[in-house]
Each structure stands twice: as structure tokens, then as C-alpha cells.
Amino acid sequence: MPDSSRSQRLRKLVQEIAGKPAPEDDQESLFESGLLDSFALPDLVSAIEKEFAVKVPDSDLNPRKFDSIARMDAYLSDHL
Amino acid sequence: MRIVPQLDAYPRLVSFGQTALGKAVLLGAFAGGLFFNRLDSWIEITAAVAAMTYFPARRRRLVSMAALYWLVFHSTWLNWAFLRELATAAGQKTDWTLTVLLSGILAAVFCVLAVFFRYVRARRVSLAAKRPVLCLMAGYALMLAAGALLPLGGMTRLLVWSVIAVTAPYLWFFAYALKDASARTPDDAVLQFGTLQPFWGSPNVPVPKGAANLRNIEARNPEDLSITQLKAIKLLIWVFTLQVLQQGLLLFVHGAPGELVLRLIGLLHWTVPNLGVPTLETSLQRAVVPVHIAWASLIAHFAQALLSAAVGPNLVIACCRMAGFNALRNSYRPLQALTVAEFWNRYNYYFKEVLVDFFFFPVFTRYFKQYRRLRLFAATMAAATVGNMIYHFSLDYRSVAQMGLWRALVGFQVYSFYSTVLGLGIGISQLRGHGGQRARGDASRWRRALATVGVLLFFCLLEVFDQEGRSVGLGRYGRFFLRLFSIPV
Numbered sequence: 382m383p384d385s386s387r388s389q390r391l392r393k394l395v396q397e398i399a400g401k402p403a404p405e406d407d408q409e410s411l412f413e414s415g416l417l418d419s420f421a422l423p424d425l426v427s428a429i430e431k432e433f434a435v436k437v438p439d440s441d442l443n444p445r446k447f448d449s450i451a452r453m454d455a456y457l458s459d460h461l
Numbered sequence: 462m463r464i465v466p467q468l469d470a471y472p473r474l475v476s477f478g479q480t481a482l483g484k485a486v487l488l489g490a491f492a493g494g495l496f497f498n499r500l501d502s503w504i505e506i507t508a509a510v511a512a513m514t515y516f517p518a519r520r521r522r523l524v525s526m527a528a529l530y531w532l533v534f535h536s537t538w539l540n541w542a543f544l545r546e547l548a549t550a551a552g553q554k555t556d557w558t559l560t561v562l563l564s565g566i567l568a569a570v571f572c573v574l575a576v577f578f579r580y581v582r583a584r585r586v587s588l589a590a591k592r593p594v595l596c597l598m599a600g601y602a603l604m605l606a607a608g609a610l611l612p613l614g615g616m617t618r619l620l621v622w623s624v625i626a627v628t629a630p631y632l633w634f635f636a637y638a639l640k641d642a643s644a645r646t647p648d649d650a651v652l653q654f655g656t657l658q659p660f661w662g663s664p665n666v667p668v669p670k671g672a673a674n675l676r677n678i679e680a681r682n683p684e685d686l687s688i689t690q691l692k693a694i695k696l697l698i699w700v701f702t703l704q705v706l707q708q709g710l711l712l713f714v715h716g717a718p719g720e721l722v723l724r725l726i727g728l729l730h731w732t733v734p735n736l737g738v739p740t741l742e743t744s745l746q747r748a749v750v751p752v753h754i755a756w757a758s759l760i761a762h763f764a765q766a767l768l769s770a771a772v773g774p775n776l777v778i779a780c781c782r783m784a785g786f787n788a789l790r791n792s793y794r795p796l797q798a799l800t801v802a803e804f805w806n807r808y809n810y811y812f813k814e815v816l817v818d819f820f821f822f823p824v825f826t827r828y829f830k831q832y833r834r835l836r837l838f839a840a841t842m843a844a845a846t847v848g849n850m851i852y853h854f855s856l857d858y859r860s861v862a863q864m865g866l867w868r869a870l871v872g873f874q875v876y877s878f879y880s881t882v883l884g885l886g887i888g889i890s891q892l893r894g895h896g897g898q899r900a901r902g903d904a905s906r907w908r909r910a911l912a913t914v915g916v917l918l919f920f921c922l923l924e925v926f927d928q929e930g931r932s933v934g935l936g937r938y939g940r941f942f943l944r945l946f947s948i949p950v
Contacts, residue, residue, distance in 0.1 A: 400799075418806050419817045423825055423837060439826035445677070 387433075391453050394428045407451040412444050419444050429453065435460055465698045469691040478687030484514050487690045491783050494697030498704060498776055502535060509660055510783045517686060520679065520785050521648070525655035531662075532567075538630040538664050539563070543859050544623060551619035566620075567627050574635055575650050581642040593639035594819055598851070601625075601632060605858060609866035625858050630665060631657055632855060633815055637671025640818070648672040661780035665856055668777050668811045669788035670818070680785040693782035696790065700776050707768040714738045714761045741924075745933075745941050755945050763921040767795060770809050799912040801890035801919055805845070805883075808920075812852075813844075820848030838888045846884030850877055853929060860931050872931025875938055879926035886919055 388407060395403040399416045411417045417425060422444055426437045429447075435457065447453050468474055477483040488511050495503035509527040513520045544563065545555040553559065577597075581590045589596045607613075608621045628635075634657040641647045648656075656672045658664075669678065680686035711717050716735035741762035744750045750758075774791030781788045791810050798804035806813055825840035853876055860869040925942050926935075940950045 418810075419814065420802065420806055420821065423840075427833070439830075442822065442826055 387457060388450055388454055390432060391429075391450050391457075394425070394432055395450065398425050398428060403450060407454070408449055410448050411450075412448055422447065429457070433457055433461065464702060465695050468695045469688045474691060475684060475687045478691055479683040483687070484690075487687075487694065487783075488514060490694050491690070491697065491779075494694060494701065494779070498697060498701055500776065505530070505535075506660065506780055510780070513784045514686070514690070517680070517683075517785060521652045521655060521675070524659060524675075524784065525651050527660035528655045528658060531660045532658065536658075538658055540626055540630075540859065543862070544626055547619050547622050547626075547862075551615050553616070553619060563623060563627060566623050570624065570628055570631070571654075574638065578638060578642045578650070578653070581639060582647070585643070590643070593642060594636045597632070597635055597639060598855070601628060601855060604628070605855075605861055606866065608858075609861050609869075622858075622862055625862075629856055629858050633665065633819075633852070634658060634667050634671070636815075636819055637667050637673075641672045644673055648676070659781070661784060662777050663774075663811075666774075666812045666815060668774060668791065669781055669786065670811065670814055674788075675786055678787045680787065685787070686785050689782050689785060689787040692787065693779045696775055696779040696782065700772055700779060703768055703772050703775075707765065707772060710761070710764060710768070714757075715740055745925075745937065750941070750944060752944065752947050755941065759921060759924060759945065763917075763924045766924060766927075767792075767808070770795075774809075774811065796913065796917070798916050799909060800893070801886045801916055802841075803890075804916045804920060805887055815852065816844040816848040820844040820851075834892055837891055841888040841891050842884040844884075845887045846880045849880040849883065853880075857929065857931075864931060869931060874935050875926055875928045875930070875933070878935055879923060879928070882923055882926070886923070 392403040395411060395417070398421055399411070401416060403411070404416070412419070422442065425447060426442060429435065430437055437460075441456075445452075446456055478487055488507060491510065492503060492507040495506060500506065509523065509530075513523050516523065544559065548555045548559050553562075577589075577593065580587075581593045584590045604621065604625050608618075608625055611621075613621055638653045638656065641653070647653075653672055656667070656675060659668075661668075669675070680689050712735060714736050716737055736757070738754065738757040738761055739747070739750075741758045744755055744758040771792035778788050778790055789810060793807050793810065795804055795807040798807050821840045821844035824843040825836060829836040829839055850873070854869075854873055857869070860872065864872060922942070922945070925945075926938050928938065943950050
């Protein structure tokens, strides 16, 4: 279930990593829009681990799992 | 101010692009764009794209059919000159019999890949299925070593080197196909075939990656398709603008205009003065070059490299988008990069993606897990240095065949040096975190400008060593580099 405060925190993280504001639409792909790239994925995942005190296993280190704010939110819903 | 209008942001245009007339207009604009961008096969590409536009449900099958057509009629990625040399040396004819032989070899190579693909799907726990790309690379390396080290002659030599020459241009495409084999629902063999040297052209570097990415970025409905095609037209206009700039630069700096500008000048009866700056290649060959000329040659070469990365590959992306796949551009505003790592990502995106997918992630997910910074640095070096070297060495089989393995390896010293410095630069940039990127919002305009100049200077100086030739040693490039700073050698 989407959590608005978590989405806000994720937006802030994305903005910090990308250096640009996250898109308004939570479903919009961050990688396809060029906001993030796979090279930045470890940074994003590390930041998520730190912010939400969650451990992301290496097998989940896949750009598609963190492709949008909505997907990150869904991932965290499943793992928190 | 925008040079190219945001065509895809106008709702009326997007709606118009979904009508039968709108599609025809877009296809006409696309054909014109290809023609003005001097793409030889503009008629065939437009015909292929038209079929995909009017039959979107069969798009992926049509992509595969187009790939087959290009393989039969436009297989420019195969090194025919090298293959003919081999055949002549083996006392074989270079007529249709060579074509038949190579067709057989190519079919056999595809069959082996298909069998391996099925094996990876069926035996997920075996080592080969877990590391299919490593197996692919090991197999290719063994073939290369066999071709170089075994005392082969005649027909055997022709066969071995033909297998290598036919496999090499597909190597990284095969890697993406094998990566897709471990996906939950991968594409079947027919659809995979369309991604192996696709018809929109992407010599050596798979653009836009493999089948998994194509599934992700394919237009889902008529509106998606219209937006994607408008983006294609927009990109074609941008590429044309850059081509004019690139050729104008060639004319103004070196006095050597490209064909496009040459025609324009002839048409307008212009006389254009030029700076007479020698090319970097010429400057490198001269024993003595004044410092200002050395810098001018280097900067002009770097500007050309930047423009080349934005012209050719983005033309490929425009064709891919017109076919209905919303692929990212290859080169995206590299001059806005604030860090070395960001520049590398923006400058040549799809090449970087190959290295990230097949070198960065495998190292990052396996080694130094307890040491965060070391882990990131090792993965970056694996991609930008080791992967970069392997990528370029694997494709230059011709040097190995002609010079022998050892001499080819020794001759690779300049590019190895380049890759090492590049890896170190990106690795350090990564370790410094995204400080530069975070600064974007709050840093002063001067600080950002300074960061950009620093990044560009790094890549510009590194360009001295971005040489894949095997006949000149590192010393000559090193001397040129020192000459830039008036250091006597």
C-alpha cells in the first residue's frame, strides 16, 4: 500500500542522488527519463538502506526494481 | 531557448500522429530526415519502419525480419576485406563460395547460441547457466588464442579465423541475449534474433541494449507510438544540426569540410577561411609542435569526438524510436556534467551500459561486500578499466591475426593506459560521492562552471591516449602530452 510520507522521503533521496527534482508522477521511470542511470543504482540503494534501515540483497540490485518512486515504495512495503 | 521544438509536448501533434494521415506525415518527415542526414539505406529503413507503424501488433516480428534482411543485404559489420584476405591466403576463391562458407559458419554460430540459450533456461543451477556471459567470453578468448597460437594453415586457418570474425561483431549482442535467458519470461529465439545487429544499426555496441530493454521501452498504445515517433523526428533535426556544426568545425579549424558542408559551400560559392590547425593525428606524428598548435589540435579533436558520439549513435536511436521503441539518447548534454563519472554516463551511454551490465554489477554484487568504498571502486575499475580493455581487445581480432597475440597485446599498451587512467578518474569521482551533483542546486554558478571545466579538461587531456592503433608505443603519446605543458622531452 503506498505510503505518502515514505514517497516523500524517497523523492528527497532521488533528488539528492540525481541532483534534480524527482518527477511529479510516482509511476514515471527514473532510468528511462535519464534522471538516474544504472551506474548510480548502488548509490541509490545504499541511500535507501540507510534511510529506511533495510538491507537490500545483491540479488535485488536490478534497475527495474527501483525504476520509479512507486516501485521503490512497493519494494519497501514488501521488505519493511 | 530550444534549438529543436518539443514536438512531443504538443497534444495536437500527438493526436495527429495517431491518425493514418499523421502517420504518413511522420514517416515522410522521417524519410526526409534520414536523407538529409545522408543515411544510404534511408528508403529501406523507412519501409521497415512504415510496416512497424501500421502493424504495431507485429512490431517485434517485423524487427526480426528487418534484421534478417539487413544481414543478407547490408552486413557491413562483417569485415569482408579481412575475410577475403584470409581466403586468398588459404588459396580459396573470394567469390560466392566464400559467401556460402561464411553463411554456413554464421548459421552454425547462431545455432550454438540458441542451444546455449536453451541450456541456460533449462539448467539454471549449473555453473554455465549461472555465468553464461563469462562462458561466452571464455569461449571466444579460447578461439582467439587458438587462432593466434596454434600452427594453423590453409583451410583450417580460414575456418578458425572466419568463426572469430563472424562471432566478434555479435559478441556483446549475444551477451545481452544470454542475460535475457535468465529472465522470468525471456523473448523467444525469433524475437532475440531481431536484437542481434538490429536493422536500425548499432555496430559493436548494442543499441539500445538487448531484448529485455526492448520489451521495457516498446510503445504500448497509439499515443505512446506517436510521442516516440515525434521524439525520433526531434532527434533527427538535432542530429542534422550537430552534423552541420561538426562539418563546419572541420572546415573552419582544419580546412577540411565534410561532404554536407562542401556541397553547401559549392552551392553558395563561399570562400571560407580556416585556421589551418593540424589534426591530432598529424600533430602526434610531428617531432616538434608549438604548444599552442598542440592544444588547438587536441581541443579540436575532443570537440569532434563529442560531436561524433552525438551524431552517429543518436541517428541510430532516432531510427529505433521511429520503429516504436522509446530508447534513451546515446549522448545527452555531456557539457553539463559536474563530475567525471557523470560525464562518462552522459557522453557515450550505451557503451557505458555494456560495461556496467557485464563488469560493474557482477563485481559489485560478488566482491568486497564488507568494504563499501573498496567495493564501489573495484566495480568501477572492473568496468571502466578491465571491461573497457576486454571490450576493445576482443573486437580487434584482426590485429591478433596479423601481429600475433603477444605483439597485439604489447601494442595495446596505449589504450590500456587510457583505460587505467579513465578507471581511476571515474573511481575517484565515484568515491567522492555525488558531492558535485548535490552542489548543483546550491553551488554558485562559478563553482559549477569550474567543475564542468575541470571535467572537460580531464577528458580532453585523456583523449591524447584514446588510441587503438597498435604500431606506436606509449612514449610518443607521452611526449606529446608533456609538450602540452612545455615540458621538454
